[in-house]
Amino acid sequence: MEDVLRRIDLTALPAEQELRALLPRPAVDVAASLPAAAELIDAVRERGADALAEQAERFDGVRPAAIRVEAQALADALDALDADVRSALETAIERVRIGSIAQVPPSMIAHIAPGAEIELRWQPVDRVGLYVPGGKAVYPSSVVMNVVAAQAAGVRSIAVASPAQAEHGGAPHPTILAACALLGVDEVYAMGGAGAIGALAHGVPAIGLAPVDVVTGPGNVFVAAAKRVVAGTVRVDAEAGPTEILVIADDSADAELVAADLVSQAEHDELASAVLVTDSADLADRVDASVARRAAATAASERVTASLTGEQSAIVLVADLESAARVSDAYAPEHLEIVTRDDESVLAHVRHAGAIFVGSQTPVSLGDYAAGSNHVLPTGGQARRVSGLGAATFLRAQQVVRYDHEALAAVRAEVTALAAAEGLPAHGEAIEARFEEGR
Template sequence: MLNIVDLRDQVDAEVDYTTMVPRAPFDVSAALDIVAPVCQDVATQGVEALQRLSEKFDHVVPQHFRVPAEALHRALEGLDPLVRQAYEIAIERRRVVAFQELGPQQVDVEVATGAVISQKMIPVNRVGLYVPGGRAPLASSVIHNVVPAQVAGVAQIAVTSPPQAEFGGLPHPNILAVCALLGVEEVYAVGGSQAVAMFAYGVDGLCRPVDMICGPGNIYVAAAKRYVQGRVGIDSEAGPTEIAIVADDSAIPSHVAADMVSQAEHDPMAGSVLITDSEELARKVDVVIAAQAAQARHSARIHEALKGEQSGIVLVRDMEQALAVADAYAAEHLEIHTRDADALAQRVTNAGAIFIGTWSPVSLGDYLAGSTHVLPTGGGAKHSSGLNVKSFLRAVHLIRYQQGATDAVAKDVIAFAESEDLPSHGNALRVRVEDPDGSRA
């Protein structure tokens, strides 16, 4: 069922595995021309544009773009008790981990006598969270974005999710229920690139601009985030979700197959990749995947994802080559199913999150493991981290030099400034040394 990529005859030092591993293109630039006029319409026409765009893209115009408080409470009251319990466990575990991520809020370093540099962590003031509402109502995304923002100390958190015709123009009730559980009261029924524009530019009488936009979405949401970046901060341009699994002949085929199928369930563009040195495991996984996919509720979507160019089985010589391939792929989610999974995990350098051993499937991280599930895609793990508390904090340096400490390095600053042909920079130190009390002014 799966495409096979055989890399066993490749020499690590001579090849770029990045070009050889399965991955579908995700061209955000191509969508920019489409989202640019949408964003500009929202910026200039406000609610009128939201009404027109909501009708066009969501096929429903909400009675209220801002979700009424009673709708949030009603959604929470109507939540299935078992689902509510799962949400509460997820919130509790993510919050526990988030507090550990927070770390010290101020660090003071005395670089010389009378010369102190402090670093203070200041939270972003206002954050807008986009929550998809298409194939799957990602209530989990609310938890994994809101909890670290709250722990970071973000003062204002606004959430938006596409209006759903079947729910009277409101977002999915589960999304509203989680917002209520988390105490988020500013919730909007706006979707797509117009929602990103609403957060970036603000809409008079409805929504004030935010300082940062986070949350996943389709290629148009990603393109809109790129379009408004600079005016506001963004978390990332999330592409299709992906999983890579490094496995040897000790792996359990049904476990590996189930995790690849679960990732394919997200989207027809989702990537599921097995990297293994065992041909026997590869054959077994391929057979089991076909059986599991055929029985799945979203069988058509899963088959499309698994048969796409972004999914497949990569055959390698040994675990050393497997590690090299995994680091080149830089998976959003990396599972390790090997005899020495812990040791191998410590050697990985590029992954959004690493799931160690057969009892740590990605599905745990998606929901309530306590880790973040907002992770870099498309190889972004080579340079970016998953969303965490520090994503919502800005590091600000406070510089406190006493007179003696400044005098001690004045000549060095003057020399440095002259070397860059910026003499007035040096003069700012010279006047302090020559006229410390300003009496010559």
């Protein structure tokens, strides 16, 4: 049988930079989409709701009757929500809330010297805009991940944007609306793509949309480009591109389970990346055979096959599991699974990944829904430098400085000396003023 996943032989590992170049990646160029994204954002800044309606008609095939979703539509969507789906969402909300609250750092006080202290406290931003994509699937789980993290941080004002759906009269998908209602979010907009990101960042007064401080949420390449365009105006999370899974496995792994997890992520998109890194050629053969069967049998077979046979997916053969960890770190996957005889030993060698799933009973799809972790994660190697979405995304660290007179006196000479050295004498004079007679 012909291999589904191409093979890359890295049993002799090259240097770091060369290694990164050899690893599979989708051909996604955010920079190439910047001009188009900027043009769409400029249109929204200039013409507001009219531009958003035109963009919905152009890209989503429907012109919404109203961009802002009415409160009654949210309530109706929740009333009509399937009971099993509602229960599943409630479980996900409960678990993600626990995980998100745990991410909020405690306030700390550093005692610098007698009478001198610095308090580090964490303050939420006032207002956030959360993007929930449309496209090939419906993502109420992304509503949960975005909203719960913001709520756990203490954000008081939340706006959600999701593309208009032609089959639902120009409103976002009703399951998206129901998830918003379940979470108590009543500010929801039928708008998508780069225009939605621009609207959240700059505001659209005519529809009551005030600018936000932070924009988060996954999306396509134009959403990623739009985030880059507005990054000087608002804080944004990572540019989430096509999803990625990298599995480190040895010959003890169940090939059927590994294959099932690779296929599960390939289901998202034709550009999704599915990568197995193993020191076992036999496991590689068994996984590939299982992938072929599962790809042919799954509902989204055409999409899955396109993902698995694309240049972004592969089986990488390495000499040992320490080398596998090096390959994973060079790749810096969005999702990393570790399925070996000694998972914790492999984990100890890993540094770069958006989220890590340890053991055969911890599949990535668990993290997509109800693990309690957040599924909005950095892709395209960004996990080397940024974190996934969480409560911290919506928090700012503040330093509160407290000195009494004696503590200030203890560093009086040092401050005035440095001020003079920097040519800023008034800085020193502000210190000296506190020691003038009568004060």
